[in-house]
Amino acid sequence: MDHIIEVNHVQKTFGKEQALRDLTFGVKKGDIFGFLGPSGAGKTTTIEILTGQQVPTSGEARVFGVPSKDMHHPHYLKRIGVMSDSSGLYERLSIRDNLLLFCELYDQPSTQVEEVLEIVNLTAEKNKRVSKLSKGMKQRTMLARALLHQPDLLFLDEPTGALDPANAQHIHHGLRTLNERGTTIFLTTHDMNEAETLCSTVAFLDKGSIQLLDCPKKLRKQFGDGHLMVGLTDGREIMLPNEPASAEKIYQWMKNSEVETIEMNTPTLGDIFVEVTGRNLV
Amino acid sequence: MTFSMKRIYAIFQKDLKELYRNLFVSSTIILPIMMAFMMSQAEGVTTASVTLVITLSFAAVGTFVQSAMIAEEKEKNTLRSLMMSPASTLDIMAGKSLVTFVMTLATLIVSLLIVGYSIQEPVWMTGMLLLLLVFYITLGTLIGLLTRTLIEASVVLMPILLLFGMNVTFESLMVSYEFLSFLEYLPNYQIQLFIDDLGQRISLKPAFIIGVWTIMTLIVTIGVYKKKFTR
Ligand SMILES: Nc1ncnc2c1ncn2[C@@H]1O[C@H](COP(=O)(O)OP(=O)(O)OP(=O)(O)O)[C@@H](O)[C@H]1O
Numbered sequence: 001m002d003h004i005i006e007v008n009h010v011q012k013t014f015g016k017e018q019a020l021r022d023l024t025f026g027v028k029k030g031d032i033f034g035f036l037g038p039s040g041a042g043k044t045t046t047i048e049i050l051t052g053q054q055v056p057t058s059g060e061a062r063v064f065g066v067p068s069k070d071m072h073h074p075h076y077l078k079r080i081g082v083m084s085d086s087s088g089l090y091e092r093l094s095i096r097d098n099l100l101l102f103c104e105l106y107d108q109p110s111t112q113v114e115e116v117l118e119i120v121n122l123t124a125e126k127n128k129r130v131s132k133l134s135k136g137m138k139q140r141t142m143l144a145r146a147l148l149h150q151p152d153l154l155f156l157d158e159p160t161g162a163l164d165p166a167n168a169q170h171i172h173h174g175l176r177t178l179n180e181r182g183t184t185i186f187l188t189t190h191d192m193n194e195a196e197t198l199c200s201t202v203a204f205l206d207k208g209s210i211q212l213l214d215c216p217k218k219l220r221k222q223f224g225d226g227h228l229m230v231g232l233t234d235g236r237e238i239m240l241p242n243e244p245a246s247a248e249k250i251y252q253w254m255k256n257s258e259v260e261t262i263e264m265n266t267p268t269l270g271d272i273f274v275e276v277t278g279r280n281l282v
Numbered sequence: 283m284t285f286s287m288k289r290i291y292a293i294f295q296k297d298l299k300e301l302y303r304n305l306f307v308s309s310t311i312i313l314p315i316m317m318a319f320m321m322s323q324a325e326g327v328t329t330a331s332v333t334l335v336i337t338l339s340f341a342a343v344g345t346f347v348q349s350a351m352i353a354e355e356k357e358k359n360t361l362r363s364l365m366m367s368p369a370s371t372l373d374i375m376a377g378k379s380l381v382t383f384v385m386t387l388a389t390l391i392v393s394l395l396i397v398g399y400s401i402q403e404p405v406w407m408t409g410m411l412l413l414l415l416v417f418y419i420t421l422g423t424l425i426g427l428l429t430r431t432l433i434e435a436s437v438v439l440m441p442i443l444l445l446f447g448m449n450v451t452f453e454s455l456m457v458s459y460e461f462l463s464f465l466e467y468l469p470n471y472q473i474q475l476f477i478d479d480l481g482q483r484i485s486l487k488p489a490f491i492i493g494v495w496t497i498m499t500l501i502v503t504i505g506v507y508k509k510k511f512t513r
């Protein structure tokens with residue numbers, strides 16, 4: 001059993017509304033686990049259950065073997081880091097003062113502040129007041145705060161939602177480094193590229209339960225139809241089965257310098273999601 | 283529930299820094315100080331005017347600052363971040379109460395100096411004032427727990443100021459309207475009786491009534507907290 005997150009038949013209802021119908025999955029230590037699903041699928045609710053902010057209506061969730069009802073204990077909270085849009089910052093304080101407060105609360109040396117500011121690329125802005133920051137800067141500050149105490153497990157609810165590509169990439173790099181040092185990461189995202197490049201495992205959540213769970217590369221191969229897509233200089237795009245008979249055609253085009261692109265016709269994660277659920281990933 | 287001086291102090295420092303930059307809340311100290319100036323212009327210091335300065339300081343600073351800090355933490359979702367850290371609710375509330383305590387005490391001392399009140403029976407007086415202050419700060423905590431935004435907390439301040447912050451008008455009201463005689467039992471009226479008697483004796487009845495108010499408010503606040511915050 002090397003799953004650090006175990007979710008078994010979890011149901012969650014809010015009044016009449018059923019947010020999670022029957023959720024069962026596990027996350028391995030060392031994973032970067034991407035939790036994907038359309039808006040309202042129950043991603044945030046799942047994170048709230050795993051971080052002790054909500055209890056399941058029925059079923060069982062355990063993280064590091066800790067059951068939901070014990071997740072508010074400091075010994076659990078010290079091991080996890082959480083970032084979501086409902087984690088607020090002190091607007092009248094600077095980035096640095098916000099982080100220093102949490103350094104004290106987590107019993108960390110104040111040198112950690114510089115360390116995490118580096119990861120989120122905010123070193124130059126550290127003395128700015130939070131009220132004066134852009135949305136993306138606030139998001140990066142929240143991420144920095146989640147990293148301060150070097151948690152074993154990070155929960156990130158749409159960590160790069162408000163970021164430009166350059167900063168998203170910088171964060172991805174930081175997250176990979178953390179992961180290499182042993183941090184397990186659980187993240188939700190609507191960005192299929194992010195899921196594909198960053199995650200070692202992805203799960204598709206729809207209608208309150210997991211529809212599919214695997215490594216993105218495998219999924220793409222599995223859902224691929226084994227065709228090649230050849231783009232020619234005259235603008236045509238031709239699909240060919242990946243078999244010896246196609247070699248002859250390609251050979252001819254290549255000889256005439258007509259080939260512009262050749263790629264495997266593998267579906268994107270977004271395509272796969274539509275195929276599995278019959279719905280668009282919004 | 284755990285308790286850590288280091289975390290309490292960290293929250294204390296944070297809240298002090300925030301208040302310093304939050305004029306909407308911190309400017310409330312002007313109210314009792316202005317009242318003290320007005321009272322000092324009048325002839326002779328009466329018990330009623332001293333009491334007014336005390337209760338106004340406690341309600342406008344003690345109750346309001348405490349409720350505003352808590353309500354704003356909820357409004358801005360920062361309370362959630364704190365609760366996700368190893369800080370316990372006890373740490374958080376203690377840190378805030380300490381800030382409120384220091385601010386209220388400073389306001390009170392300045393106001394009393396302006397009025398020119400010389401304390402009789404300093405030990406008893408200090409004890410009573412501390413007990414009364416615990417009541418006002420707990421009341422602020424309760425309001426902070428029940429309101430959702432800073433604005434809501436400041437709206438609630440109005441009736442609180444009328445009921446618990448003033449007392450000069452009570453006597454005439456009680457004479458005119460019998461059904462208002464319950465006002466006599468308000469802690470802010472009882473402290474006036476206590477101070478009135480100080481020259482001759484230490485009255486234990488007001489001390490007892492204020493103690494009951496404090497304990498009742500504490501019980502209600504803890505109850506509300508448990509209902510709202512424990513899973
Ligand atoms: N506190 C709550 N009270 C009532 N209903 C809720 C609550 N939290 C979530 N829900 C409902 O549960 C469902 C799942 O919500 P959730 O926030 O988990 O979705 P999500 O997958 O995070 O969506 P998004 O991608 O838009 O963030 C929604 O239908 C939502 O209305």
Ligand SMILES: [Mg+2]
Pocket residue numbers: 043044045157
């Ligand atoms: Mg969400």
